[in-house]
Each structure stands twice: as C-alpha cells, then as structure tokens.
C-alpha cells in the first residue's frame with residue numbers, strides 16, 4: 304500500500320540478500336497485497352461504505368501473512384528487517400530463536416500512516 308508496488312517473494316529474497324551484503328537494515332510495510340485486493344473486491348461488490356469496512360479490508364491475516372514471509376526471508380538471507388506500524392500482538396508471530404543464525408527482527412509499533 305502507500306501507493307508502492309507490492310514486493311514479490313522472489314524479489315524480496317534478492318533485496319534482503321543485497322541488504323545483508325552490506326549489513327544494512329530495511330523497514331517494511333507488511334500487508335499481503337493479493338489478499339487486500341480480494342477483500343477490497345468483495346467489499347465493493349457488497350456496496351459497503353460503513354466504517355467497519357476498513358478493518359475488514361486491512362485485516363490481520365494480510366499483515367500476518369506478509370510478516371511471516373518477511374521473517375522467513377530475513378532468516379534465509381540473514382538480513383536485518385523492521386516492520387512499520389505493526390498492529391498484531393507480537394505473540395502471533397513466529398520469532399527467530401534468540402541467537403539463530405544471522406537474522407534480527409525489529410518490530411516498530413508506531414502509529415498507522
């Protein structure tokens with residue numbers, strides 16, 4: 304979202320490998336774009352205009368799917384990543400074990416933008 308194109312998993316792997324090569328860190332907005340599009344399509348067909356459509360559209364499943372993909376990819380590449388304005392409880396994520404090879408994962412629970 305934020306008008307940026309979604310990053311496909313293959314591209315994410317390449318990007319994180321590059322970030323790892325110079326020991327960088329990157330901040331990600333995590334929502335699974337294809338799931339958001341499906342939800343949007345369904346809500347539009349239903350003619351929904353009520354305030355509850357936003358949490359139904361920008362749903363926790365979309366965030367969790369994207370975060371899981373990011374964590375997996377960060378673990379595979381050893382890159383350091385951060386998640387922008389995370390809204391899920393941290394307990395719902397599968398964290399890398401402390402001391403696990405390479406990766407460090409930093410959630411950034413800041414205001415939604």
Ligand SMILES: [Zn+2]
Pocket residue numbers: 305332333387388416
């Ligand atoms: Zn964002």
